[in-house]
Amino acid sequence: MAIRHWELAGAEDDRLFSPNCWRVRMALAHKGLQAETVPWRFTEKESIAFSGQGLVPVIKDEHREVHDSWAIAVYLDDAYPDLPLLFDSAQARSLALFFKHWCERNVHSLMFRVIVMDLFGSLHDKDKPYFRESREKRFGKPLEEIGAESHAAVPALRAAFDPVRPLIAVQPFVSGSSPGFADYILFGPFEWARAVSPVRLLEADDPVYAWRERMFDLFDGMPRRTRGYPI
């Protein structure tokens, strides 16, 4: 039986933009596990109430429910140790957890500033009041005011990738010769952006651009085929 994966969607069911759901989407493909997407909107809290909380990603595997992208990745390696591993050792898992916290603090926050108005425009109408209210509360200012800084955030976003560049200059993936969960963590914000925004995030001569191309090509090009703007 396929694993069911509740994924955040925009106005259209196939506009999948959550960076954390993308981590899980890539992790499921990495493991070669069959998965069925259940499109979900921010305000559909009751439909995932079985998980005991109100955010996606959530997966249901036979009778087991797991939520939170990190917990899902750990679960998948633990439950399916004979399928390709997301983490190839205990130390790799620890350092990927550092990478996650680094990425959320340094990349997600800037990406949000770059794409916020495009993101808002891509939401299902029923989600818009929830999104505006929760994000304006978190940032302490109107969405439009955050969005007004979006051009200034692009150079800062590019600079945020500085500690990644020396790695992908000498090897194809952040995780080494093949992709691991850390790559999917870094890739999440790029699919978040591509799903909702035509903004040009990277220059073509940036090693991060070449890495992202390699990521788009994984799993027979699944990431590139998913609905979004041309890169």
Place this chain on the structure above:
Amino acid sequence: MAIRHWELAGAEDDRLFSPNCWRVRMALAHKGLQAETVPWRFTEKESIAFSGQGLVPVIKDEHREVHDSWAIAVYLDDAYPDLPLLFDSAQARSLALFFKHWCERNVHSLMFRVIVMDLFGSLHDKDKPYFRESREKRFGKPLEEIGAESHAAVPALRAAFDPVRPLIAVQPFVSGSSPGFADYILFGPFEWARAVSPVRLLEADDPVYAWRERMFDLFDGMPRRTRGYPI
């Protein structure tokens, strides 16, 4: 035969303050390898000319010379695979390389601002003109001007550890249940500071403080016993 390790020293031979040499000092202890420190000063370029460059750490193991702390760590695991590993997998090695670049960009630069005048005062007299000239050129201002910002840099330094805190809140070391090279990378700047400066870097209730205590206790307390200021 013991491995010879050229380590940066201050006015006294046992004031060992280089964060990159500390990585190697900890890595040698981790492997359980006998090592002999050769105290070295910035201006003693000719004494390490055999390495084809002018910076420490440099090690000589039998007839093999290795320089650069990262290259030395990789060499030690490759040359001594049966001794405790610094990296427990290929992915762990890649993610530790990310951690190194993150640490140098975010921690080393702020630590330098905090301790620069204490550091300058601890140098061997013959190194002072070299240090002043090279660092003033790099930062584009007099040492005293960098040092004048040192109090402002302490809160920024504490904030720089944010992505580490969630890890060491749930496990004893950055690398997991036992220390790995990533821990030695993060520990380097703390010994750099302790060797030359009485400045209080961390509050006692900070998880980073507790982690640092665990690091001081490694290898029968070798890191704590090395010459430096009380914490």
